Amino acid sequence: MSKISKDLLLRDISRRQFLGTTTKTMAAIGIANSLSLPFSAFASSPAGAGGAAEMVKHSACLVNCGSRCPLKVIVKDDTIIRIEAEDCVNDSIFGQHRISPCLRGRSSRWRVYSPDRIKYPMKRIGKRGEGKFERITWEEATSTIAKEMTRIKEKYGNEAFYYNYQSGAYYHTQGTTVWQRLLNLNGGYLRYYNTYSTAQISVATPFSHGGYFASHFDQVKNSDLVVFFGMNLSETRMSGGGQVEEMRRALEQSRAKVVIIDPRYTDSVITGNAEWMPIRPTTDAALVAGMVHTLIVENLLNEEQINQYCIGFDSTTLPETAPKNAGYKDYILGNGDDKTVKTPEWAADVTGIPAGRIRQLAREIANAKACYIAQGWGPQRHANGEQSVRAIQMLPALTGHFGLPGTNTGNWPYAKSYGVPKIPAGDNPIKTAIPCYLWTDAIATPEMFTPTTWGLKEAEKLKTGIKFVLNQAGNTLLNQHGNINRTKKILADDTQCEMIVVIDNHMTSSAKFADILLPETSYLEAEDLVDNSYASGSNNFMISIQPTVKPMWEVRSTYDICADIAGHLGMREKFTTGLTQPQWVEKHYAEIKAKRPHLPEWSVAKHMGVIDQEIATDEESVAFSDFRRSPQDNPLKTPSGKIEIYSARLADIAAKWVLQADEKITPIPEFCPSWESHLDTVMKEKYPLQMIGFHTKGRTHSTYHPIPQLREAVPDEIWINPMDAQARGLQAGDVVRVYNDRGIIEIKTKLTHRIAPGVVGVPQGAWEQVNAEGVDIGGCINTLTHHRPSPLAKGNPQHTNLVEIRKA
Structure with a gap:
């Protein structure tokens, strides 16, 4: 490896171009040893001495954040000096804008020079x-x-x-x-199917829609209301190559009201100037049911229109194989097998959201001119995730907010690929x-x-x-x-x-x-x-990396x-x-x-970096537009050609598959209580807190974990509500042990009202590190998570966990 100037390293540490914090452990001699270099390799050149000039080279950040950002890499003497954003044509025009990397991408050179690099076979x-x-x-x-x-x-x-x-x-x-x-x-x-991120939504959605469809976030420019279930673009898609840029510009045009339903008050709530509705994990389908009850009893639905585009809402459109009172309306009104009316009060007991706010949100959606409804992938990464997926998809189907400008299908949009x-x-x-x-x-x-x-x-x-x-x-x-x-x-x-x-x-x-x-x-x-990657939205582009x-x-x-x-x-x-x-x-x-x-x-x-950039048209960006215009001429790929609220295929699976006693597959999107949730009364006695994971700005999954600058900028801390902390005698910054039957982790506390009571959040992606006691002092959430899969997709349920906490 060529020389790395000690002066350049120390200058960069002092500048900390993407931090405002103190780097604790970057002594030059330590870096020299970890890189297998002699200390002389860090010697600085005399002032005015000759040497190669700085060169601009081009690369890209290829991690799985769903975005894709070009990197303008400044190199001298075969050494990466810094990383900048590429130039742009016109930053005021989306599609000609600067595709700026986030702090993770800008820290890529520290990945290159990390002491953790594998150097040899x-x-x-x-x-x-x-x-x-x-x-x-x-x-x-x-x-x-x-x-x-x-x-x-x-x-x-x-x-x-x-x-x-x-x-x-x-x-x-x-x-x-x-x-x-x-x-x-x-x-x-041997092949595999599904992903760790999207198993439940990718498997469940075809039963509703015949495939996966969603309108680009650019359509929010035509919306007056935006409702997100667990969507946190400001951290998961936060770069110029991600969807946060598209969403930001669309909201600037529409000034739409934004409601975000999430157990955490995320950065997206802040940056979107949104209303936060704190919900208990695993209960999204119950929230939807409570809202649909209001839509029914207050006559806010156009049932003739629903039956034009959907099957299974009421008994008139059920398949012949369906039993009596098997439709979604009967389920909501308590005429189904469970004989429970899904009132907002019932939903409030399950979700923790007040009944009055559930009613009001239902009315807001019904009266909106164009409501954009979408779900992130957190709500479906649960033991009953398939139910949540299909329930959220019912909201736009029932209220008519699909197939038109400013609307969506209830799904998270992917990208148009270059x-x-x-x-x-x-x-x-x-x-x-x-x-x-x-x-x-x-x-x-x-x-x-x-x-x-x-x-x-x-x-x-x-x-x-x-x-x-x-x-x-x-x-x-x-x-x-x-x-x-x-x-x-x-x-x-x-x-x-x-x-x-x-x-x-x-x-x-x-x-x-x-x-x-x-x-x-x-x-x-x-x-x-x-x-561009799978979640760069309507902006698609090509990058040459050298x-x-x-x-x-x-x-x-x-x-x-x-x-x-x-x-x-x-x-x-x-x-x-x-x-x-x-x-x-x-x-x-x-x-x-x-x-x-x-x-x-x-x-x-x-040698260009970004070679070309294109933008999807409005026609390409609105899902179900042809179907909305004429469902007869443009049927969906479901057996009925319509949105299937009741799926005969799911009923057949439920009858044939081998399921455990506490598992359920249903033909309509019922709320199914999850094992290891706040409704699991047996487990909750031992482990009373619901634990979820979340993404942070400091990692993409586990990539970028060993970079100390990012660990200082975004420390790993467990989010806990002050009420739950007080009950356990915990203070902010305490090192605690979080545990259940599967293991123990140590992590510091972050006391905050930005997480619902009874819920704790652990940042995911930290590298596991076990001490002599068998405690994971690295704080990896998966020391505590389940391996048991969800019923339909056999997918990742890693947000469904009960734990307890005590001071270490």
């Missing part, structure tokens, strides 16, 4: 999980992986291979699709798929998987358990998975899963469980051509790593088709330029 020498490794050559690493792939294929078959769900790096010519290409050329691998190609992964001959959240079960108890128990697809049973795991750019192998202590036990047994290969930038909690550990280039050392500094130590692109493994397997030519990674990038650009002749030549474009 290594192999495990201790027990799996101890984190003991020895350095090996790339030849030994790639040949060992190839030999193990051959052995496991011959012994168990290709269903024994698994590419683990991950979201740490969204490349196009390295990373996920490259590994999948290698595995497919080797005969395939359309940059990826390296083709090829065809996977293995069609069998498991829910991604249950991969540990596919190691430990593969015999449990059937279509009606654990959601197995395209097979009646698994042929074998998972024996070989590839984990690239992801911390879900341990840190981001539910019930860490359970996961550790499964992974530590190398007689079950026989080979784990981890590829990453840093020594994460997951990396310690590798058998072979490989160092990958960071974003700022990589070359690629990428487009290595801003030479790759350090022995880190390599995963494309080159896979090419070497393919060579050991005798299929290098099939894998590369004779192309290097830069040649794949140039090939993809040529394909794009053929469709957009206005683009510059690649020799120019590759």
